[in-house]
Amino acid sequence: MVDATFIAMMVVTVGGAIFALEAEEIVYGAIGLAASLFGVAALFFLLNAPYVAVFQVAVYIGAVAVLILFTVMLVRQEKWSKELPANAPSRVAGVVTGLAIVVALIVAVASTNLTSETQLQNTASFLQIGQLISSTYSPVLEILALVLGAAVVGALTLSRVDRQGPEEGEKQS
Amino acid sequence: MNSLADFVLVSAMLFGIGIYGLITKRNALRLLFAVEIMINAANLNFVAFEQYSPGLPGPQAALGQTFVLFSIALAAAEAAVILAIVVVAYRLHQDVDVSELKTMEG
Numbered sequence A: 001m002v003d004a005t006f007i008a009m010m011v012v013t014v015g016g017a018i019f020a021l022e023a024e025e026i027v028y029g030a031i032g033l034a035a036s037l038f039g040v041a042a043l044f045f046l047l048n049a050p051y052v053a054v055f056q057v058a059v060y061i062g063a064v065a066v067l068i069l070f071t072v073m074l075v076r077q078e079k080w081s082k083e084l085p086a087n088a089p090s091r092v093a094g095v096v097t098g099l100a101i102v103v104a105l106i107v108a109v110a111s112t113n114l115t116s117e118t119q120l121q122n123t124a125s126f127l128q129i130g131q132l133i134s135s136t137y138s139p140v141l142e143i144l145a146l147v148l149g150a151a152v153v154g155a156l157t158l159s160r161v162d163r164q165g166p167e168e169g170e171k172q173s
Numbered sequence B: 001m002n003s004l005a006d007f008v009l010v011s012a013m014l015f016g017i018g019i020y021g022l023i024t025k026r027n028a029l030r031l032l033f034a035v036e037i038m039i040n041a042a043n044l045n046f047v048a049f050e051q052y053s054p055g056l057p058g059p060q061a062a063l064g065q066t067f068v069l070f071s072i073a074l075a076a077a078e079a080a081v082i083l084a085i086v087v088v089a090y091r092l093h094q095d096v097d098v099s100e101l102k103t104m105e106g
Helices: A002-021 A026-046 A050-075 A088-110 A126-134 A138-158 B004-025 B028-051 B060-095
Strands: none
Touching: A002 A026, A002 B004, A002 B028, A026 A050, A026 B004, A026 B028, A050 A126, A050 B028, A050 B060, A088 B004, A088 B028, A126 A138, A126 B060, A138 B060, B028 B060
């Protein structure tokens, strides 16, 4: 049996994901995405992985969702909310493909004995995460830092406004 | 208690929603939403399977959580680069429709 917290967080996660893609106003969609990410963080709490959950809230909701929200407000256009009725074939194809994947995964899970796994057996704490990050996987951590630095520098270089030669499209930005 | 299959079910639904978004949407920001949802589905699966298994001895028991931390950090870097590309595309074309973006010139 599943408990009520799980049901609520599943509704928040899946509903937020659907709302993120289907909301008419894309700003509300970004907020729906933040709700979905928060639901996943709560599911991490239910899985007895509090460090990952807090990391998810800090990085995804604190950084990524806010970044997306600001970018959406920067580039938003009114016509996006009006031209939503996309061409029907691609929409039908998307719904059919998504449902097919979900049904296939559910059938695959139903054929296993995953439903009988009801005990959280792993007692790993954040101490062990710290040991792993700082000993075995410290090269990964350093390369990840390089990747993050390169990504930030690349993003800044891409979005830099060239003050020397103003072009046509740069006047309102 | 929740079983492992419940978490896998949520993960599968998130993944299906992400696939649907990737197929139907033409707005670059919506595509970014779909990709983020699919990354979250993968992370949730990772942590769920790790926590319901006995795990390796010693500090290796936290292997799945450690990989999810790395995955979250990579997703943040990816989102930053994609959003910069979106801003540049909007500055050049006044639109972020990916079917209209034929050029990738700076």
